[in-house]
Amino acid sequence: MSIVDHPRGPRIGPGVAVGITEGVIRTQVHTFYGRVREDPVLGPIFNGAVDDWDEHLAKLCDFWSSVLLVTGRFKGSPMAAHARTPGIETEHFPRWLEIWRDTARSVCRPEAADLFIAKAEMIGESLKLGLAAGRGEIPPLTR
Numbered sequence: 001m002s003i004v005d006h007p008r009g010p011r012i013g014p015g016v017a018v019g020i021t022e023g024v025i026r027t028q029v030h031t032f033y034g035r036v037r038e039d040p041v042l043g044p045i046f047n048g049a050v051d052d053w054d055e056h057l058a059k060l061c062d063f064w065s066s067v068l069l070v071t072g073r074f075k076g077s078p079m080a081a082h083a084r085t086p087g088i089e090t091e092h093f094p095r096w097l098e099i100w101r102d103t104a105r106s107v108c109r110p111e112a113a114d115l116f117i118a119k120a121e122m123i124g125e126s127l128k129l130g131l132a133a134g135r136g137e138i139p140p141l142t143r
């Protein structure tokens with residue numbers, strides 16, 4: 001049985017109900033990284049890690065398309081990408097989210113901005129914890 005014939009039907013992405021389209025994602029992602037590249041703290045980390053910005057932006061559009069429109073286009077490994085990138089510290093996450101929030105509020109309608117922000121906060125929290133755990137900064141529950 002193919003997924004479209006499944007009794008429950010195909011999964012509709014959470015972005016659809018709030019008007020998020022590929023175009024909205026593109027505007028959010030491109031505006032955000034434009035601001036990140038200019039940021040005195042985050043800019044140097046990104047500019048040091050990303051060689052091909054066109055490729056990076058396309059990948060991040062695929063990521064948000066997979067998260068919000070469930071297109072399944074993203075083929076990557078965010079945890080591994082952050083873990084191998086020099087200079088990313090847990091203190092950077094609030095600044096990343098602040099720029100993400102400001103961007104969403106300035107380029108999206110309010111309900112779309114709310115969803116972009118809520119998802120980034122959840123994903124950011126798990127990336128930050130994963131990064132800290134991988135570095136041995138979180139003590140194990142049992143020993």
Ligand code: HEM
Binds near residue numbers: 075076087127
């Ligand atoms: C808070 C939420 C965050 C989200 C949702 C997010 C999302 C992503 C995603 C999806 C990728 C692509 C992963 C891949 O190539 O498979 C990525 C790459 C990257 N992220 Fe983040 N990120 C976040 C926070 C941060 C922060 C705080 C920093 C730095 C201070 C950062 C720096 C980078 C860099 C440098 C790359 C490129 C790594 C590479 O291609 O080698 N990210 N991010």
